[in-house]
Amino acid sequence: MSAPRALNIGAVSFDHGHQNGYVSAILELPSANLVAASDTVPEQLDAMRGMLAAHPEAPEVKVFSDYRELLELDEVEAVSICSANADHAQMTIDAARAGKHVLCEKPLCITLEEADAMIAACREAGVYLATAYPCRFGPVAWQAKQRVDAGEIGDILAMQGTNHLRPFTEGWFIDPERSGGGTIRDHIVHVTDLMRWFTGKEIVEVYAEGDTLKRPHIAVDDVAILVETFEGGILASTDPSWNRPENWTKWGNVYLRVLGTRGMIEFELTGQAVVRTESTSSSVTSIDTSESMNYYLLKDFCEAIIAGRSPLVTGKDGRAGVEAILAAYQSIEEGRPVRIGARR
Amino acid sequence: MRNRTVLLVGEDNLAERVEAYKRILSPEAITILRPSGGGEGRNTFLGVPVAHEWPGPGDGIADIAGEVSARPAALRRALDSGRQVVIHPPFGDSLANEAEVLAASGGAARVALPVHFTHKYESAAQSARSGIGEIITVRAIRVMPPAQAWQQSLFSLMEALVLLGGPLQRVYAKAAALTSSDTDTVFCNGRYANRAILYGEMSGAYPGHYRKEVIEVTGRDGMVEYDSNARSVWMASESGLTLTEAYHRSPYEKMVAAYIQAWDAGDDTSPTLPDAAPIMGAYWAAMSSIAQNEVVAI
Numbered sequence: 001m002s003a004p005r006a007l008n009i010g011a012v013s014f015d016h017g018h019q020n021g022y023v024s025a026i027l028e029l030p031s032a033n034l035v036a037a038s039d040t041v042p043e044q045l046d047a048m049r050g051m052l053a054a055h056p057e058a059p060e061v062k063v064f065s066d067y068r069e070l071l072e073l074d075e076v077e078a079v080s081i082c083s084a085n086a087d088h089a090q091m092t093i094d095a096a097r098a099g100k101h102v103l104c105e106k107p108l109c110i111t112l113e114e115a116d117a118m119i120a121a122c123r124e125a126g127v128y129l130a131t132a133y134p135c136r137f138g139p140v141a142w143q144a145k146q147r148v149d150a151g152e153i154g155d156i157l158a159m160q161g162t163n164h165l166r167p168f169t170e171g172w173f174i175d176p177e178r179s180g181g182g183t184i185r186d187h188i189v190h191v192t193d194l195m196r197w198f199t200g201k202e203i204v205e206v207y208a209e210g211d212t213l214k215r216p217h218i219a220v221d222d223v224a225i226l227v228e229t230f231e232g233g234i235l236a237s238t239d240p241s242w243n244r245p246e247n248w249t250k251w252g253n254v255y256l257r258v259l260g261t262r263g264m265i266e267f268e269l270t271g272q273a274v275v276r277t278e279s280t281s282s283s284v285t286s287i288d289t290s291e292s293m294n295y296y297l298l299k300d301f302c303e304a305i306i307a308g309r310s311p312l313v314t315g316k317d318g319r320a321g322v323e324a325i326l327a328a329y330q331s332i333e334e335g336r337p338v339r340i341g342a343r344r
Numbered sequence: 345m346r347n348r349t350v351l352l353v354g355e356d357n358l359a360e361r362v363e364a365y366k367r368i369l370s371p372e373a374i375t376i377l378r379p380s381g382g383g384e385g386r387n388t389f390l391g392v393p394v395a396h397e398w399p400g401p402g403d404g405i406a407d408i409a410g411e412v413s414a415r416p417a418a419l420r421r422a423l424d425s426g427r428q429v430v431i432h433p434p435f436g437d438s439l440a441n442e443a444e445v446l447a448a449s450g451g452a453a454r455v456a457l458p459v460h461f462t463h464k465y466e467s468a469a470q471s472a473r474s475g476i477g478e479i480i481t482v483r484a485i486r487v488m489p490p491a492q493a494w495q496q497s498l499f500s501l502m503e504a505l506v507l508l509g510g511p512l513q514r515v516y517a518k519a520a521a522l523t524s525s526d527t528d529t530v531f532c533n534g535r536y537a538n539r540a541i542l543y544g545e546m547s548g549a550y551p552g553h554y555r556k557e558v559i560e561v562t563g564r565d566g567m568v569e570y571d572s573n574a575r576s577v578w579m580a581s582e583s584g585l586t587l588t589e590a591y592h593r594s595p596y597e598k599m600v601a602a603y604i605q606a607w608d609a610g611d612d613t614s615p616t617l618p619d620a621a622p623i624m625g626a627y628w629a630a631m632s633s634i635a636q637n638e639v640v641a642i
Contacts, residue, residue, distance in 0.1 A: 157520075157522040157523070157549065158520070158522060158529060158531075158547070158549070160485070160531075160545060207516045207518075207533065207639065208533075209516075209533050209534060209535060209541045209542075210541070211539060211541060213478075213480035213481070213539065213540065213541070213564070214480055214562075214564060223480055223481050223541055223562075224541065225481070225483075225533040225541050225542070225543040226533070227516060227518055227531050227532065227533050229518065233520065235518055235520050235522075235529060235531050236531075237531050237533070237543060237545065239481075239483065239543060241481055241541075241562070243480060243481055243562040243567070244562070244567065245562075245565075245566050245567050248567075257556070259522065259547070259549060259550060261523065262551070263551050264550055264551060264554060335639055336638065336639060337516065337637060337638075337639075
């Protein structure tokens with residue numbers, strides 16, 4: 001009996017720390033092989049080598065400082081791109097033109113023009129473009145979605161979500177030229193995507209408040225709250241703020257409460273946790289005990305491409321996130337609710 | 345204090361209001377006014393008399409809630425009859441109108457501000473005033489079965505937001521009738537005078553006994569948080585899950601006792617007016633935002 005087919009993946013850039021989680025998932029997955037990695041920062045590649053060394057069946061991984069050399073490898077079938085946001089578009093387009101399927105870190109890119117170019121490049125090359133929205137693959141989100149789809153709460157009427165974070169973002173995350181923005185750019189996309197996934201509907205209007213208040217010295221927004229209206233008049237709100245205290249028990253949260261015509265459901269993706277308190281320390285540690293979202297994100301990506309079907313989260317989903325981001329920033333700039341969707 | 349009488353006008357939160365006064369006054373001193381009914385009677389469930397006509401002039405208290413549009417007339421009637429009044433907001437057709445009525449009452453009319461007397465809000469607000477640095481975000485979520493007019497629930501939401509973060513600078517609000525024919529849900533965001541960002545949500549659209557109250561104040565150096573579902577009493581029974589508040593003295597009882605004490609002390613200037621004014625401003629701004637789908641400055 002032949003071994004099951006596995007997808008050969010190249011990890012492009014470790015600028016976003018999520019790449020470490022994706023590499024870890026690839027190492028665990030029977031349907032994935034890590035065959036190459038690239039980064040312009042040697043220390044980030046060293047960290048990856050350390051992770052590989054700790055793995056009992058570490059593969060032989062070819063390493064490059066220039067991602068374009070990685071793209072020249074015939075054995076690479078797909079790439080996971082975790083660069084700074086500003087580089088997502090060019091890297092994705094280059095990968096598509098090299099015939100590689102792409103899993104691109106969120107947010108998909110900076111502008112809608114970039115999103116359209118990325119989607120078009122992948123379509124023309126006959127490769128799949130997936131957006132890394134791992135929250136859909138969190139066990140509680142998955143179960144909640146199944147219950148909603150089964151009609152247990154009826155038609156969705158309203159939603160409220162949060163995706164908080166401790167103020168740990170540094171480097172390119174707080175460089176507006178490289179990130180395209182702060183907490184709105186980085187953090188509304190998970191909740192927005194969950195809301196779109198649960199409802200099957202798009203946002204039509206956003207009013208946003210955002211500012212730089214937690215760390216006034218940084219150059220991007222770090223607190224925000226959005227009130228959104230989805231198609232069909234569904235009310236929603238999202239709080240993506242990087243405003244948790246530095247010693248909060250968790251890194252952050254992803255919470256969603258959904259009201260339907262026949263019931264409601266709420267979940268916290270980071271809620272499955274063991275809390276550890278030490279008498280010698282002032283901090284309390286929350287240890288996530290839920291199954292890895294990244295594992296199931298990569299599992300879907302690999303199995304979809306092997307089977308010749310689209311991954312669950314597509315480039316279109318990534319584009320919708322970018323559209324919501326841009327509407328929120330426009331709302332803040334103009335001080336009014338902004339209608340969106342005209343360019344869909 | 346125990347020689348006073350109280351006339352309860354309007355059915356909103358009636359049991360809570362009656363029970364609060366029963367802890368302070370004799371049950372025989374408490375009368376529920378139901379103008380639409382005929383003859384005199386007694387509310388057997390609450391154990392207090394029911395009247396169907398306004399009594400004559402008196403020096404008691406009128407506690408006025410009920411149909412929002414009927415509150416201004418009831419307030420005028422109570423003040424004209426010489427009564428002191430606990431008036432549930434809103435009670436006018438504009439901020440200016442309400443402020444004028446309060447000022448003209450010379451302290452006889454006091455705005456019901458039960459959130460100010462609710463321990464979790466008092467404690468959270470007090471805790472947020474020091475040790476967490478300048479306030480940067482405030483969230484108040486009040487999801488609970490409807491027991492009062494939605495406008496009053498919106499006012500209470502604004503009361504919570506102002507108590508926790510101070511005066512508002514601007515507000516944007518969206519309202520919807522999700523599970524009833526009248527408005528039952530409002531989402532809002534906006535800014536405080538100090539630039540902090542706010543989020544408020546009230547809803548009576550949730551099923552069964554589901555409740556959720558979130559109080560969250562974040563500052564540059566820390567945060568204060570409360571989630572009712574983690575810190576209240578949950579009960580599972582054949583009728584479903586019930587989430588209840590736990591206290592020995594209800595916020596309403598504490599509020600009424602404080603108001604009566606102020607009246608007894610001869611305090612002519614309403615101690616609640618300075619507290620009520622920024623809330624009234626926030627409430628009317630939210631109502632205007634709902635009507636116009638615009639951000640409204642306060």
